[in-house]
Each structure stands twice: as structure tokens, then as C-alpha cells.
Amino acid sequence: MRGSFLPLFLFVFLIQGAVFADDQALRQKALQAGLAPLPAVAPEAADNPVTPQKIQLGKRLFFEPRLSKSGLISCNTCHNLGMGGDDNLPTSVGHGWHKGPRNAPTVYNAAFNRAQFWDGRAKDLEQQAKGPIQAAAEMANTPDQVVQMLKSMPEYVAWFRESFPSDPDPVNFDNVVKAIGAFESKLITPGAPFDRFLNGADNALSPEQKDGLALFIDRGCTACHNGVNVGGQAYFPFGLIKRPGADILPPEDKGRFAITQSASDEYVFRAAPLRNVALTAPYFHSGQVWDLKQAVLVMGAAQLGAELSDEEATKIAAFLGSLTGVAPEIIYPKLPVETDETPRPQL
Amino acid sequence: MRGSFLPLFLFVFLIQGAVFADDQALRQKALQAGLAPLPAVAPEAADNPVTPQKIQLGKRLFFEPRLSKSGLISCNTCHNLGMGGDDNLPTSVGHGWHKGPRNAPTVYNAAFNRAQFWDGRAKDLEQQAKGPIQAAAEMANTPDQVVQMLKSMPEYVAWFRESFPSDPDPVNFDNVVKAIGAFESKLITPGAPFDRFLNGADNALSPEQKDGLALFIDRGCTACHNGVNVGGQAYFPFGLIKRPGADILPPEDKGRFAITQSASDEYVFRAAPLRNVALTAPYFHSGQVWDLKQAVLVMGAAQLGAELSDEEATKIAAFLGSLTGVAPEIIYPKLPVETDETPRPQL
Numbered sequence: 001m002r003g004s005f006l007p008l009f010l011f012v013f014l015i016q017g018a019v020f021a022d023d024q025a026l027r028q029k030a031l032q033a034g035l036a037p038l039p040a041v042a043p044e045a046a047d048n049p050v051t052p053q054k055i056q057l058g059k060r061l062f063f064e065p066r067l068s069k070s071g072l073i074s075c076n077t078c079h080n081l082g083m084g085g086d087d088n089l090p091t092s093v094g095h096g097w098h099k100g101p102r103n104a105p106t107v108y109n110a111a112f113n114r115a116q117f118w119d120g121r122a123k124d125l126e127q128q129a130k131g132p133i134q135a136a137a138e139m140a141n142t143p144d145q146v147v148q149m150l151k152s153m154p155e156y157v158a159w160f161r162e163s164f165p166s167d168p169d170p171v172n173f174d175n176v177v178k179a180i181g182a183f184e185s186k187l188i189t190p191g192a193p194f195d196r197f198l199n200g201a202d203n204a205l206s207p208e209q210k211d212g213l214a215l216f217i218d219r220g221c222t223a224c225h226n227g228v229n230v231g232g233q234a235y236f237p238f239g240l241i242k243r244p245g246a247d248i249l250p251p252e253d254k255g256r257f258a259i260t261q262s263a264s265d266e267y268v269f270r271a272a273p274l275r276n277v278a279l280t281a282p283y284f285h286s287g288q289v290w291d292l293k294q295a296v297l298v299m300g301a302a303q304l305g306a307e308l309s310d311e312e313a314t315k316i317a318a319f320l321g322s323l324t325g326v327a328p329e330i331i332y333p334k335l336p337v338e339t340d341e342t343p344r345p346q347l
Numbered sequence: 348m349r350g351s352f353l354p355l356f357l358f359v360f361l362i363q364g365a366v367f368a369d370d371q372a373l374r375q376k377a378l379q380a381g382l383a384p385l386p387a388v389a390p391e392a393a394d395n396p397v398t399p400q401k402i403q404l405g406k407r408l409f410f411e412p413r414l415s416k417s418g419l420i421s422c423n424t425c426h427n428l429g430m431g432g433d434d435n436l437p438t439s440v441g442h443g444w445h446k447g448p449r450n451a452p453t454v455y456n457a458a459f460n461r462a463q464f465w466d467g468r469a470k471d472l473e474q475q476a477k478g479p480i481q482a483a484a485e486m487a488n489t490p491d492q493v494v495q496m497l498k499s500m501p502e503y504v505a506w507f508r509e510s511f512p513s514d515p516d517p518v519n520f521d522n523v524v525k526a527i528g529a530f531e532s533k534l535i536t537p538g539a540p541f542d543r544f545l546n547g548a549d550n551a552l553s554p555e556q557k558d559g560l561a562l563f564i565d566r567g568c569t570a571c572h573n574g575v576n577v578g579g580q581a582y583f584p585f586g587l588i589k590r591p592g593a594d595i596l597p598p599e600d601k602g603r604f605a606i607t608q609s610a611s612d613e614y615v616f617r618a619a620p621l622r623n624v625a626l627t628a629p630y631f632h633s634g635q636v637w638d639l640k641q642a643v644l645v646m647g648a649a650q651l652g653a654e655l656s657d658e659e660a661t662k663i664a665a666f667l668g669s670l671t672g673v674a675p676e677i678i679y680p681k682l683p684v685e686t687d688e689t690p691r692p693q694l
Contacts, residue, residue: 072436077419080412083682087412089417089418089694097694290685290687327681329679331676332676332679337625337626338435338628345436347440347444
């Protein structure tokens, strides 16, 4: 009886060994393709040291609707920390119910992007934060009005002093976005199944996800979507091989061309970072595709000239699902009460 | 040397004793006028037992923008838990940037009100929650669409099962508002200086606040603003003695008359609960008065026929500031990701 089990044991052992070897090979392949585990901490900007006080202030500002002209729209309105760090709308809605031109990117792990916005027009989180506060179709406010609002409340003045102790006049617009940037730099989502796989946990990915990862590399997706953020590092024309339809790539939005005025930047966008992509539909700068598999098919045709099969796209989408990490716990902040000097909401 | 201090000690002791006696008398007077400390726990509705599961579900629903047609507006948009439980706007802004007709009341301690809305048209928190979800100028949704949205996400289905274990088909609109009501019943703000004073802490109120409390009683404010919520218990005509101007009391909003069609209910509103009133400007159903002292003066003239002096109004406003309690800590909820069956945002 005992003897008869031995070959079975050996067989299982050999198969297991083969699987382990495959997993190790796939892991190496992923690392060689430029994919990498998400660090738990983002690098700090030299001119914006991240202190606990600044993070707290930044959190309050992130949830502060009085940063907007109406008093109704906060950063969290379009970058909802409970919904993957975006608004799950095709394009965002702002002041006066105006619809913005592009889909809101997630704020989670944005600290790891080379630049911010779909066209990379802001070099970091701090510069990014200046945009929506002032955009007419978003928060529609002015730096002067923001500073007046913050100076009107003694709690904010004290918090700015604590956060910028060497600054003689700390309540200013540059410090507003530094505080927001400091908070956002902590919005990291480590512990995704893909990270656990890269760190040695063979079973963190399902067989389908492993096939999807292999395809993601073999088909060339990693040419653009690489690094710790699986994208967000460089610019590429949308429709490199074949231009998508006007619903997905509206002709009037020429992407990075609007920044550089260089013909070679027409319809060029920053490769989307794919961390938590399963939480951030709808997809593309136009926000017109809700299904992740469909988005994979669009990308295959547009960027790689590849007619991916339904099965391949399913597997790649399953792999992309393994990029969903664990968002930090956020205690909802209590905001200070306004005073006579606080600008009134302008609806 | 020692002997020369004795009279001073005696003097201080006697003064202190007099102050203690005054404090005790003021405390008794306040209790006799119908004021009462805020309980830490709200009474439970017989048909809506408050379980931890239901509170959690209700919290998620409270912060869920997909309860709205646009996918952008949650309960928290107008009842911001970081801003005193309201939106600090004159009147609320909803779907399509429509301005609602009335100022959003705070959700904090609303469980202690006799009825909900400025006109009391909802008997409890559950019935209240049905209103804004469906109002065209607020969330503009339908019960069917809400149920479809919730049934489309397996996490919500599981949470409703846990929250309503004996219900064979738990995902329904009545249970949506029961869960929201259960969460809201925990939004209690105990520990206000006024409560500490009522509970025996003589120094919890400043001398100015004590004077204000005495005036609040002596001038008759407690005739309407009484009970644990310092209001919220009964209905009164706004302008009982002298009708305020049309900016504060717009002629087209006849208050409770719209509910009862009774001529005696013209311009009748529920006495505003005054807990945390210092956090919830602007004031009145029209939201046209930002300054609390000004609001006190308006009330004195309109309801009591009293020309309060500036000093008296200042003292009463200082007392009202002692009604600000400690709001519970809220961990911002993570919401489930949509599926193919989730209704898409309709902007």
C-alpha cells in the first residue's frame, strides 16, 4: 500500500517543482520587462518635506469644498478616495455643472507618475493641484480667494504655521498645493496580488492572471506600461498603429500638442498608470469605455496592431485586476467653521 | 502675616460659594425651562433595530454618490459630516446645479427631532432619506434605479443580507433608508460645554455664556427651542409677532401649509434644533443670514417682539456657541466597484 503511493508523491512533487520554476521564470520576465513592486513610500520632493502636520493639513484641504468658488466642490469630489481615487464619470463635472474635457485620473499612487494630467503638463502633484482649483469648469476659484478663505479661519492659520514653521507668511497658494501634494504622496496602495507575486508569493495570482501577465509582456504592453505604476512614465501617440474611433479619441482634443505645439505631439498622451485600473472605469482620456476587457482590445488594436482574441483580452484583464492594492484608511476630517471674513459661496 | 490673609481667604470662599449657588440656580432654571443634556444614544425605531452591520452599510450609503442619477452627489454632499452636517450654502445645490428651495438642516442629532425637514413632512430619518434621493433638484434618482445599482454589486447584496438577515429579498428601497437612518442615528455630538454645565461642571460655560443662557430662558427662546435638541420638537409661525423681510421669509415658501393645506399652517416651520448651530450658518430655511448674533436679533423681533440689545444678542450667541459638541470619528468608507449591470451616470 505504502509503496504504491510513492510514484504519486514523486509525480506531484515534480509537477509542483515545474510550477514553481514557471512562476520564478514569469517573475523574472516581469522584472526584466520593467515591471516592479509598488514601494510603500513615495520619494519626497526636496522643497516639500513630508511632515505629519503637513499631511494632516493636506488631508483637510483635499476634503475642503471651500477651495472652490461655490463652496461645494473639493478635490475628493472628482478624486473620491472611496472609489479608486476618481469619480467614475466619463469626464468630470465641475462648477455650474460644466462637463470637463477629460476623464479624472486616479490620485492613488499618482506620486509615482513622471508627470501629472493626461498630457503631463504638471511636473508633480503640487503643480497639478493648482490646475483644478482655478479651472473654470472645475473649482473655478482664484489663488487670492483661496488664501483669503484660509486666512479667515484661525485653525487654518495655525495649521499652516505648524506645517511651514520657517515660513514667515505661511498661508499662501504655493503652500496650499505643497500640503495637498504631501497628503497625496501618502495615497499609496501596496499589497496588490501582483506585488505579492513579484515578492515571491506564487499563489497570489491565479493561473488565468499569470497567463494574462505573460501575454501583457509578450504582446508588448510593457513597452509603455512599465515601472512601479505600470505606466505613467512616458508619452505615446494614442493610435500609434491604428487610430481609434472619434468616440474614444475625439479629434478636437490633440493631447500633448496643446502643451508643446509640436506636430509630433498630436494625440500624444501619457501612458496611463494601470495600478487599481479595475476600480477606475470608464477608461481613456475620453472615458468612453466602461469594460476593462474592451479597453484592452482597443489598446491592442490602436497601439500594437494586434487583434487580441477574446480569451487573450480576458486573461490580460484578469491580470490587470491583480493590480488592485490596499488603500490607506482615511479618517474623515473636521473642517473649521467660517468667520465673517470667509468669502461666501458664489453659486 | 498669616493672620492678614484669613479675611481674603474667607472673602474668596464666600464669593465662590455665591457663584456656585448661582450656577446651580441657573442649571435648575435651564432644566425647568425644558432644556436637557444630549443623550449619547438615540432611541431606536421598533421596526429598525440598529446593528453594527446596518450602521456600516448605512455609512457606505451615506457616502455613496451612485445613489444619485449623476453618480456625483451623495448624502454627504449636502450634509457634510466634516462641516457640521450641512453644506454651509444658503440653499443646497443638486442635480444639474439646480438650487433647492431651502437650507440643508444638519444631520447631526437629527435623530432627536420630532420630525424631519423644515416643514416636518417626514416623520423620521428613514422617511426623510427617501426625499432627497428622488427630488429632481437634489439627487434626481428613482427607487428602481437605486435598487438596480445596489443589486449590481455583490458586496452590497452581501451587506444588505447581513443587515437584514430575516428579509428574503433585502435589497429594496425601504431597507436603503433604514440603513441610512441607522447610521444617522449614531451621528450624535455629546460633550458640548452646555451639556457639561448641565451635568455639574460649573466652569464649562464662560460668564458671558451663562448670561446668555439666562437671557435665552428669560426672553422666552425656550418656549420653542427646548428639549435635548434645543428645538426640533414643534411647529411655529415664522413671524409670530412681526414678519421678517422677504429676503429671510420669501412669500412663495409657505412652509407647513404645503403639507397640511391648513390656513393656520401658513409660514409655519419646525423650530430649528440649535445643537451645533455655530457650525451651520447660514441660518433660517432661506439661508440668508450668516451671522449668529444677527439671527438672534431677527428671532427676537420676529418671534418674541423683543428688541434685543446688541449686548444681549452677543451673550445669547455666545451661549449658542456652547451647544457645539463632539462629532464621532468617521472612517471614510471604501465603496464597491461597479459591474456591467450598474446603471451608468446620467449627467
